[in-house]
Amino acid sequence: QKEVEQNSGPLSVPEGAIASLNCTYSDRGSQSFFWYRQYSGKSPELIMFIYSNGDKEDGRFTAQLNKASQYVSLLIRDSQPSDSATYLCAGFNTGNQFYFGTGTSLTVIP
């Protein structure tokens, strides 16, 4: 079992809609969680991180963490074609290592 599990998609949403990306993690001791965006042929880049239960908002992005359910999500409001990319969920586990999910491919249709 991977430490971080994601639905690989692909996920397609129309422009202006809300995109919802989810992941679960297995290490209950994991302290922080990160969402990275990766365009084809490029390196991952950080969108948001979260370490407290609840919601964290940054512009059009909202990260949600539920430690009891070991669940992390990312909502993208008013999705734009430029949001089309692969989104990687990552956890920082008790071994002080970053573990990544397999990524969810998102396409925003104009």
Added chain:
Amino acid sequence: NAGVTQTPKFQVLKTGQSMTLQCAQDMNHNSMYWYRQDPGMGLRLIYYSASEGTTDKGEVPNGYNVSRLNKREFSLRLESAAPSQTSVYFCASSSDNPGTEAFFGQGTRLTVV
């Protein structure tokens, strides 16, 4: 402000050849990582180094060796390349603070024929 620098960007090897991927960071980070990325597999941790002189195996260490030469540099060596090692390799670094992100290099696209 270079961040994390990887070399080379592209490499083609013949089966059985060896090579070293170089990585250097200028952010004074203690932790450094090597990942490989294959279609549908996400980023898989090969090796991790928490500080100079220490290394730990990750999820997929077989066929690789690493060296943490100093705080800045963390190299990945393929002693006898195999086609299964065809992949995109990323080096990353982070501070020890659990709330801070991992910064990535630009990646190395390796093909073993």
